Amino acid sequence: MIQQRPLIERLPQVRGRLTAGASLANVTWFRVGGAAEVLFKPADLMDLQGFLARKPDDVPVTVLGVGSNLLVRDGGIPGVVIRLGRAFTEVRANGTTITAGASALDLNVALAARDAGVAGLEFLSGVPGLIGGALRMNAGAYGSDMAAVVASATALDPHGRLHKLSKDELGFTYRASAVDPDWIFIGAELAGRADSPQAIQARITEIQNARAESQPIRSRTGGSTFTNPPHRKAWELIDAAGCRGLTVGGAQVSEKHCNFLINTGTATAADLEALGEEVRRRVKAQSGVELHWEIKRIGVPADSPLRVKTESEA
Known part of the structure; x- marks a missing residue:
């Protein structure tokens, strides 16, 4: 062979x-x-x-x-x-337009906009992650989302060719974009409006305080687990199905916000995925509503023939 x-x-x-x-x-x-x-x-x-x-x-x-x-x-x-590393983290302002690399932290973009007196991007201070991921999933929180602020984006196709995409070409919908998943986002131009840095900071502080009060931000979590069904809130459905605090192995549904899953310290990815599927099953049985994963699950299970060896195992 x-x-x-x-x-x-x-x-x-x-x-x-x-x-x-x-x-x-x-x-x-x-x-x-x-x-x-x-x-x-x-x-x-x-x-x-x-x-x-x-x-x-x-x-x-x-x-x-x-x-x-x-x-x-x-x-x-x-x-x-x-x-993507430091070469893709630049954030700069030109009037009320903020240009951000795909590896720029959402929070850093919100703060750079504040410093430049550009309002409208404060919601990014409450979105954990990078601009590239925010583009891919039309990230949003606290009354706004990427669809409301993106003027254009740049991306590489699978052969390395660079494309500039208009807002229409991005095809934003709730927690999704229409861009081919094989394309790699490089950066975006975000449109804001003029305001004082002090007023912008006040809104950022309000968002961060609200997030700290309602979400388990100091736990090992992956953010919102499921998208909100039309005219419903996922956490309310999960709570009504009796899932608050539910555990599988080392994985737990957060007691603080039950649309968050937590690694209590010993969880495996299999524990977390199994817990999420059990939550989906119970919600469907209790309310008839089918929850859809917002967290992206990638890779192969531990028992897959495609399992990848780590550097120490190789």
Whole structure:
């Protein structure tokens, strides 16, 4: 039998860093999950474009941000996982337009807008994650969302070609965009309005206080687990189904906000996913409403034949 070469040996040379079997558990907010078959951290945009243009067509690519609204399964992620670094974090203001890289923290964008006297982006201070992820899922909170502020975005197609996408081309809907999931967001232009930094900061403080009071922000969590059904609130349905505090292994439905799942310290990704599915089952039985995952679940289970070995196991 001919044994295929390790994936890392089949990939083009880059100026950034390629790592085989890199653990992903420490880069997700849940602190669970397996390894990346290969982790790629590009040096800059040109490095990323060159990699995409020259990589073998059969190699799958997954983009990972800070893992705030993500569950990586215990068997890891086959193929290449890309994490954009400092080259994609720039935030700058031009009048009432804020240009932000895909790896800019949502909070940092809100603060940069405040400093520039640009209002309308305060909601981003209550959205954990990066601008790239916010574009992908039309992230929103506290009365606004990306659809309300995005003027345009830039993205790379699977061959590394750069595209500028208009707001219409982004096709935003509730917690989703219409952009091909194989495209990689690079950045966005966000439109605000002029206001004083003091007034903007007051709204940011109000949002952060409300978030601290209502959400388990100091726990190992992944943010809102399920999208709100039309004209309903997911947490109310979960509470009515008796799921507040429900546990599976080391995973628990938050007592503070029951649309949040928590890793109490010993959870596996399988525990968290099983708990979420049990919540969905109980809500459907109690109310007839089917909840849909907002948290993105990626990778393969621990018992999958595609399970990825970590660097220490390889």
